[in-house]
Amino acid sequence: MAKITDLDKSEKKKKNSSSSSKKKSLKEAIEEDQNEDNDKVDTTHLYADNLSGDIYTETNANPKAKVHSTEWMKILHGDPVEINPSLGSGMKIMTVSEWTSRWKQNDRFPDCLACGSTNTKEHHFTQTWCRGKKKFESETICMDCHMWSWRSYVDPDFLTPEEFDKIRWEKMVKENEKAREIARAKKN
Numbered sequence: 651m652a653k654i655t656d657l658d659k660s661e662k663k664k665k666n667s668s669s670s671s672k673k674k675s676l677k678e679a680i681e682e683d684q685n686e687d688n689d690k691v692d693t694t695h696l697y698a699d700n701l702s703g704d705i706y707t708e709t710n711a712n713p714k715a716k717v718h719s720t721e722w723m724k725i726l727h728g729d730p731v732e733i734n735p736s737l738g739s740g741m742k743i744m745t746v747s748e749w750t751s752r753w754k755q756n757d758r759f760p761d762c763l764a765c766g767s768t769n770t771k772e773h774h775f776t777q778t779w780c781r782g783k784k785k786f787e788s789e790t791i792c793m794d795c796h797m798w799s800w801r802s803y804v805d806p807d808f809l810t811p812e813e814f815d816k817i818r819w820e821k822m823v824k825e826n827e828k829a830r831e832i833a834r835a836k837k838n
């Protein structure tokens with residue numbers, strides 16, 4: 651008997667919850683949707699998750715990535731550099747902090763590899779995905795010691811789409827050759 655009562659209760663509970671959900675106001679429903687969005691997995695740093703090898707690192711006095719390297723030398727020499735087009739036009743002598751003001755920290759790799767400071771800004775970032783395999787590059791400048799931290803990674807079995815196609819093509823050619831050889835052998 652007890653079991654049946656329990657069942658009854660749970661049945662009633664289900665009914666209650668379903669009816670109450672119907673009564674939800676539009677505002678509540680919207681809020682719930684937003685909460686669901688918040689629960690979604692953050693994919694920003696997915697490129698650096700579950701790596702199957704080590705990240706290659708370097709610290710340099712000058713940027714390893716070519717982008718900004720000419721400007722960096724000008725900054726060091728106190729020569730004017732081009733003003734960001736969104737801020738104005740022309741050339742200006744800038745401090746390092748002025749020049750890097752629009753760059754953001756990479757919160758996945760915030761630390762300077764030279765001094766350990768997290769007062770860093772990223773000037774170069776690329777990520778490439780091919781059939782679930784990944785590759786990335788990141789370079790940051792430290793606002794405290796002005797050293798550049800380079801990080802790069804590639805999955806051991808990473809292939810670019812071009813490399814993948816090349817291998818598939820070569821395999822097909824070989825298979826065709828084999829098929830022709832077999833056909834020739836049969837004729838003889």
Ligand SMILES: [Zn+2]
Pocket residue numbers: 762763764765766767792793794795796797
């Ligand atoms: Zn540093």
